[in-house]
Amino acid sequence: MSRKMYNEIDLNKIDVSAEPPTGEPARQYYFMAKCRQWVRAFEQKNGRRPTACVTTFGCQMNARDSEKLAGILESAGYESTDNENADFVIYNTCTVRDNANQRVYGRLGELKRYKKQNPQMKIALCGCMMQEPSVIEKLKKSYSFVDLIFGTHNIYKFAELLCASQEAKGMIIDIWQDTDKIVENLPVERKYPFKSGINIMFGCNNFCSYCIVPYVRGRERSREPEEILREIESLVADGVVEVMLLGQNVNSYGKTLDKSVNFAELLRRVEKIEGLKRIRFMTSHPKDLSEELIQVMKESSKICRHLHLPLQSGSTRILERMNRRYTREQYLDLVRRIRKEIPDIAITTDIIVGFPGETPEDLEETIDMVRTVEYDNAFTFIYSKRTGTPAAAMEDQVPAEEVRRGFDKLLKVVQDTARSQVAKYQGKVMEALIEEINENDTSMVTGRLSNNVIVHIPGDASMIGKMVFVSLDECHGFYYIGHLVDF
Ligand code: 5AD
C-alpha cells in the first residue's frame, strides 16, 4: 500500500487512458482523476463547475463518512453547496429508527421535482438504510429516478461509483453484505477546521436485540493504531485541536488486531500527540468499560470530562431482553466508580422507551435511574421495530399510546435533572473551545466546555478554533451566557 498521504498525490499526473490499478487506494485515485475529466467537459459545456450537495442523516459515524464523500467530490472537481437543487446530490442515510427512513423517502419526493427542472442532475443514496434489502426493493419500484445506490461497506469505492454514474443511464446499485477491508488515505473534506472525528473501528458485534446496526454496519474491525495516530498527527498539523474517536463500541477497540493494544492504551498514545488539546470519544458500552480506562481518563489532561454511557433501560429484566449484558446494579456501580475517580465528569446517556414487554414498573425503574445517576443529558427514543432484529419478533409490543405517555413522563425527569446538573457550573471560570458564530446573534460566539456544556460569549470570527477561559455568568436551562476572561 502507498505510504503517501493523500495530499502528496497529484491526480493530474495519473494516466486515465491506462487500465485502472487493482490495488487500493491507487484505484480510487485513478477514478478521481477520471471524474475530473468528466467535470472539465461539464464545465466547458455549461460554463460552470457542477455543484454537489452531501446531506447527512444519523450519527457521528455518518457525519464522518460524509466528510469522506465530500472530500472525494471536491477532488473530482465538484463545487460544494448546501443547496439540494444541485447537479449531484447524495443522501448518507441512517436506519436506526424508522423515522429516519421516512424522512429520506419524504425528501426524495422533493429531489424528484428538482431533477425534472435539471435533467442532468444525479441523485445518489448510501449509508445504513441501503443495507436493508426491503429498502432497495422499494427504491427500485417507486424511486426509479435515483441514479446511484451503495452501502456502508463499499463507501471507499465512491470515486469509482461516481465515475460510473457520471456516464451511465439508469440506476446503479452496488451493495455488499460485509467486508473486512479498511482502505486508508482517501481525501476528506472537514466540516470544521479545528475539530474532527476519527474512525477507530467499524461495525459492531454486540447484537443488542433492538438494534439494526450490526446488520447494516457489519462485524467489528479496528483500525491499526499507527494509522489512527498518523491521521491525528496530520490533522493536528493542519490545525485540528480536538478529536473525537469514533466507534460503535470504542471500549472493545483492538480486539480484532493481532497486537495487544486496547482502548486505554490507544488513548495514552493519542494523548502524547503534541499540539492536540482535546480528546473525546463515542460510544462506550457499559459492559466493556475497564478500570484501566477510568484511570487513563483520570490522569489525562486532554481527555474531556464527558462520558456518553448508554443505559437504554433501568430495569434489569428489560436489559436482559435487550441483550445488554449488564444489570441495573452493575451500571450503577460503574457510574459510582467513575464519579469517585473523576468527580467533575459529565455523564450522558441514551434511553429507549417502549421496548417489547416494558411495563409501567420497568419504566419507573428507568426514571429512578435518571434521578439517581443525575445525567447531564439523556437522549430519549421511542422504541422502533427494526425488521430482522430479535426484538421485532417479540410478542408483547407496547401500545403506542402507553409508550407516548411513558416517554413524556421520562422526558420531563430527564430535562429537570439535566437543568440542575448544568446549573452547577454557575459563576465558574472554565476553558472553552470556540466553535462558531452564534446563529441568532452575530456579535456572539459559541463555545464548548470540556464537559460538553455550551456557552455563548461576546466575540468574533477570529476566536473560532481557539481555547479560551470563560466566566459562566447566566445559566439558561441547557446553556450559559458568559464572557471572556483574561488569564
Ligand atoms: N428503537 C429506538 N431506539 C433505538 N436505538 C437503537 N436502536 C433503536 C431502536 N430500534 C437508540 C439507542 C442507541 C441510539 C443510538 O439509538 O438508544 O444508543
Ligand code: SF4
Ligand atoms: Fe444510524 Fe446506526 Fe448507521 Fe449511525 S450507525 S447512521 S445511528 S444506523
